[in-house]
Amino acid sequence: MKRFAALLLFIAILNSNITAQYTFEAEKTIHCTEIKNQARTGTCWSFATASFIESELIKAGHKDVDLSEMYVVRNIYEDKAKNYVLRQGKANFSQGSLSHDLIRIMAKNGVVPESVYSGLLDQEKSHNHGEMEAGLKGFLDGILKRKSLSKKWFVAFNSILDTYLGQEPKSFEYKGSSYTPKSFASSLGLDADDYISISSFTHHPFYEKFILEIPDNYSNGSFYNVPIDELVSIIDFALANGYSLAWDGDVSEKGFSAKQGIAVLPEDPTREDLFEAPGKEKEVSQQSRQDAFESYATTDDHLMHLVGSAKDQKGNKYYIIKNSWGELSPFKGYLYMSEAYVKMKTVAVMVNKSALPKKTSSKLFTIN
Numbered sequence: 001m002k003r004f005a006a007l008l009l010f011i012a013i014l015n016s017n018i019t020a021q022y023t024f025e026a027e028k029t030i031h032c033t034e035i036k037n038q039a040r041t042g043t044c045w046s047f048a049t050a051s052f053i054e055s056e057l058i059k060a061g062h063k064d065v066d067l068s069e070m071y072v073v074r075n076i077y078e079d080k081a082k083n084y085v086l087r088q089g090k091a092n093f094s095q096g097s098l099s100h101d102l103i104r105i106m107a108k109n110g111v112v113p114e115s116v117y118s119g120l121l122d123q124e125k126s127h128n129h130g131e132m133e134a135g136l137k138g139f140l141d142g143i144l145k146r147k148s149l150s151k152k153w154f155v156a157f158n159s160i161l162d163t164y165l166g167q168e169p170k171s172f173e174y175k176g177s178s179y180t181p182k183s184f185a186s187s188l189g190l191d192a193d194d195y196i197s198i199s200s201f202t203h204h205p206f207y208e209k210f211i212l213e214i215p216d217n218y219s220n221g222s223f224y225n226v227p228i229d230e231l232v233s234i235i236d237f238a239l240a241n242g243y244s245l246a247w248d249g250d251v252s253e254k255g256f257s258a259k260q261g262i263a264v265l266p267e268d269p270t271r272e273d274l275f276e277a278p279g280k281e282k283e284v285s286q287q288s289r290q291d292a293f294e295s296y297a298t299t300d301d302h303l304m305h306l307v308g309s310a311k312d313q314k315g316n317k318y319y320i321i322k323n324s325w326g327e328l329s330p331f332k333g334y335l336y337m338s339e340a341y342v343k344m345k346t347v348a349v350m351v352n353k354s355a356l357p358k359k360t361s362s363k364l365f366t367i368n
Contacts, residue, residue, distance in 0.1 A: 021277035022262065022312055024336055029308035029320065030244040031058045033066060035333035037326035039126040042095030045216070045248075046072050047324035048303035049102040049350065052246040053111075055307065056352060057188055059242060065188065070119025070127070071112045071181070074165050075105045080218060081140060081157050089144045092218040093137050095129055099246045099303060099350040100197050100221040107192035110181030116172045119165045132164040196364075199223040199348040200231045202290045207363045212348065214300040224364050228286050228343055234351065234360060235319070235342070239309055243355035247306040247321065250298045250345040261329030263321070263337040265344050278312045281340040289344050300347050310336060 033054045038047045046069040057065045076097050084093040105111075119127065139160060143153050171180050179187065197212075204210035209222040226234070238245055250256075255264040260275040267280045282288075292298040308320035318336040327333045353361070 021273075022275075022336070024310045024312055024318065026308055026310045026320065028239045030055055030239065030242060032244065032305060032307045032322055033058075033064075035322065035327055036069070036324055037126065038069075038324045039326075040128040040130060041073075042129070043069060043073050043127070044324055045097045045099060045303045046070075046076075046102055048248075048305050049099040049246050051305040051322060051324070052099070052244055052350065053102075053106075053190065055244045055305070056194075057190075060189060062188060066114040068112045068114045068117040068119070070165055071117045071168060072102050072105045073119065074117075074161055074168055075109050076101055077136065077161060078154075078158065079105075081136070081154070083218060084140055085144065085149070085153070089141060092215050093140065094216075095133055096216040097218070098197075098214075098216050098221060098248065098348075100195075101219055103192045103195050103350075104219065104221075106185055106190055110183070110185040111188075111190070112169055112172065112179075112181050112184060113174055116169055116174065117166065121164070121166050129164075132160070135160055135164075194352050194354070195350055196353055197221065197223045197348050197350050198226060198231060198234060200226055200228040200286070200289070200346070201293060202286060203294070214347065216300055223348055226360065226364075228284070228289060228346075230360060231346065231349070232339065232343060234356060235306065235349065236309070237357045238351050238355035239306075241355055243352050244308075245306040245355075246303060246350040247346065248300060248303045248348045248350075249342075250300070250347065251302040252299065253341075253345065255341065256345075258323055258325055258328050258335060261331040261335040263335055263341045263345075265338060265340040278314050278316055281316075281338060282344070284340055284343040292344060293347075298345055298347070306349070307334075312336075 033051060036047055038044055050067045050069045054065055054067055080093050084091045139157060143149060171178060174184065199212055204225050206225050206227055208225055210225055211217065211220050212223045235245060254269045255266050255274060257275055262275050265281045266274055267282050271279055289298065305322040306319055307322050310318045310320055312318060317339040319342055321335050321337050323333055323335060329335055
């Protein structure tokens with residue numbers, strides 16, 4: 001009932017005329033869980049991908065599965081620490097990661113429900129990882145100054161995580177049954193091999209895998225490369241067939257406002273009515289998005305959950321995005337992202353392999 005009520009609210013919001021002169025009509029919506037708030041953390045990647053997996057579970061017939069983002073975050077901190085130490089501090093150690101990192105942890109260590117591991121202690125109401133991250137990195141940088149390391153450092157590192165996030169569960173009870181994190185993931189039918197990441201950049205060949213060169217790809221995850229128009233077609237095909245996607249991209253543009261619930265790529269970014277009414281947007285080419293990426297005009301800023309499509313009153317196409325910044329915006333945590341913005345500012349998406357058009361599958365899965 002909780003998910004059904006949330007869905008009714010979502011549909012009502014999508015079809016409302018809340019923003020001054022923007023009016024939207026939803027064309028396709030994918031069932032998703034309620035809005036969450038990553039608060040003062042850089043863990044959008046876990047919130048976006050957990051929400052994506054929750055929609056996958058809804059599609060598979062599971063009801064109201066609320067996955068713990070912080071169980072995965074904790075495991076990634078452990079993974080990053082080992083990587084950072086082995087690379088003698090010459091690696092990324094921060095709060096950010098990517099969708100494939102949640103999928104890796106899901107396969108390796110499993111998942112747990114939010115009710116089992118929230119990552120909040122001492123009656124905390126919201127997440128704040130600033131002090132914890134500083135303490136973790138300070139500890140690692142301190143031990144790296146030594147000429148040799150004992151095996152105690154990792155135990156000590158985990159003690160810091162225990163203090164801030166709580167001890168991770170080795171086993172737990174959930175709805176009358178006993179699980180380990182791995183057996184819980186198995187009970188949900190989750191298979192890491194079902195999911196792939198797709199990007200679109202010309203400095204690597206199309207229809208081949210490549211390692212995307214962005215700071216948060218600390219684990220050197222591979223992405224399939226397709227032309228941008230085909231990437232948009234993949235998004236559309238997935239939505240049409242009942243699949244959502246995890247979206248990774250740039251949200252630093254003047255045309256992006258989570259507060260207004262709008263993301264557009266205006267031809268004239270100085271327009272005073274930018275978030276009040278639809279206007280002409282930039283034409284996006286493969287070359288223009290490549291130039292933006294290579295000049296740092298497009299950066300890997302934020303991950304969110306792409307859950308639908310819509311049109312404005314002028315017939316322009318938008319995508320419905322579920323954010324993880326609480327019920328911000330007139331759309332209670334959702335925002336509308338124009339097709340032009342998606343074409344220019346998408347860094348990558350994650351999607352179920354079953355949601356790919358046959359022509360795309362035939363091209364991608366001939367890759368060795």
